[in-house]
Amino acid sequence: MMGKFQVVRKHEIHCGHRVVQHEGKCKNLHGHSYIFHLKCESTELDNLGRVIDFSVIKDLLCRWLDDNWDHKLILWENDPWLLSLREIDATIVTVPYNPTAENLARYLVEVIGPELFKDLPISLSEVTLEETSKCRASYAISD
């Protein structure tokens, strides 16, 4: 039987977004204190007995979130409001999907994790994203 080791780093950022075609109030511009649970895994430990030092996750993933998404408005690149809003805020971030918690989590696992960890023997295997203390969504690599 093959086991694996998993570690989780938590990180909080603050973003605006809206969900295009949402049936309720999430179609409005609004924001969240997003809490990310960044799960990293490996089948081997380093020579000190760790998956990776937590500071490496902080320096790569948490920093990426701080630099790219924190205190930004995240919109779908096909959002019909994008062009108008860009005229008053050039810092708006666009993503190629409706920016739900599920899609943001999947983007980190499938695109950002592999890019940031390409030289490391670990992978970002799962991201859980809390939009509120009551609501969270996850995306994980399936075995």
Ligand SMILES: [Zn+2]
């Ligand atoms: Zn929201």
